[in-house]
Amino acid sequence: MTxxxxLGTRRSALATTQSGHVADLIRARLGREVELVEITTEGDISSAPLASLGGTGVFVSALRDALKRGDVDVAVHSLKDIPTQPEAGIALAAIPTREDPRDAVVARDGLTLGELPVGSRIGTGSPRRVAQLEALGLGLDVVGIRGNVDTRIRKVASGDYDAVLLARAGLARLGRVDEITETLDxxxxLPAPGQGAxxxxxxxxxEALVADLAQLDDPRTRAAVTAERAVLATLEAGCSAPLGALAEVVEGDDxxxxxxxxxxxxxxxxxxxRMSTTGSPTDAAETxxxxxxxxxAEGAASLMNSTGMEAPVRKQQR
Incomplete structure (x- = not known):
């Protein structure tokens, strides 16, 4: 008998929903039975800023430790949380088809970002979102926030915040797309590298399990996120860096x-x-x-550590 x-998962509603989705894929496509095993991480029980705990990698480490101890056989992560360096003894066996990677606004009264009055309080815990919000020049008061999706949205409903920014993928997986007031172009x-995957x-x-799980892999998704994560790795930017990247595989003439x-x-x-380029999906990392x-070459590394006050805005596009 097999x-x-x-399957190891964090206890949050989003994590268990994501893990449940993967469990259903395993049952349907591999014919294996799956049980979810909840793993508590320091990031789940601490109210301290994530950056002080080592960023979202604190969630990944706890699940990987459970794998290495043999407490679980499979672990599911939000790909954007995984460090770009490979982990010894751990195989990234599959990256299923990606959800919509864009960021979304949940605001009071159904408002979009552009409709929010100057001085409105916008909650986000992401330096990437903070920097891009500030660059839009809308005069919004960007405030740090922690907590799960429900906690953040309740802060809008209670009037503590006028809006919060969240990953659309998480809201979609939780069945809360109707609460989105704007999906950001x-x-x-630009979303975080790997967001939505x-x-x-x-x-x-x-090895047999690695081969089985590989059947759940989506080649187009893997190519896109591999390219995005290569940008992250080459720039030596962590999850807290103000860096956004988005790749997609499209049909070309050849x-x-x-x-x-x-x-x-x-x-x-x-x-x-800000730059763009094209390449082959088979050379995603190189691209x-x-x-x-x-x-x-345009100064991106030093720029991410700057205050933005040393020089005029520099925008480069290719």
Missing amino acids: PVLR PLQM LAIECRAED GDELWIRAVAMSADGGLSV GNRLASDML
Whole structure:
């Protein structure tokens, strides 16, 4: 009898929903039974800013430790939370089809960003979103926020905030798309590298399981997020850096093409290096590396550590 697969998940509603989605994929496509095993992380029980705990990587580490101990057989993460460096003994076995990667606004009275009055309080815990919001020059009061999706949206309903920014993918998975008042065009706000995608990991030594889980992989999604994460790695930017990137695989005249654009910003949004390029989906990492190298040549690395006050705005496009 085939043993039940133990799938590790954080306890939050979004994490268990995402893990439940992967469990359903495993049951339907691999014919394996799955049980969810809840793992508590420091990030779930602490109210301290995530940056002080090591960023969203604190969630990933706890699940990976459970894998290595043998407490679970499979772990599911939001791909944007995973460090770009490979983890010894851990295989990124599959990246399923990606949800919509864009950012979304949940605002009072059904308002869009542009309709919010000057001085409105906007909640986000992401330096990437803060920098891009500031660059829009809407005169909004951007305030830090923590907590799960429900907690953040309730702060709008209670009047503590006029709006919050969230990943549209998470709201979609939770069945809360109707609460979105605006989905932001990537021209306004580029998402985090890997946003909207899930990562399915297992122990690298479990070769049969690695091969089975690979059947859940979506090649187009993997190519896109590989390019985005290559930008992140080459720029040596962590999850807290004001960096956005978005890639997609599209049909070209001679087959599939990979399109990617990225922006690196100063913390206050006053300076930016914005570029784009194309390549082959089979060379996704090289395409991302090439774009990041071009951005480095324009000063992207020092820019992300600046205050935005040293020089005029610099915007580069290719």
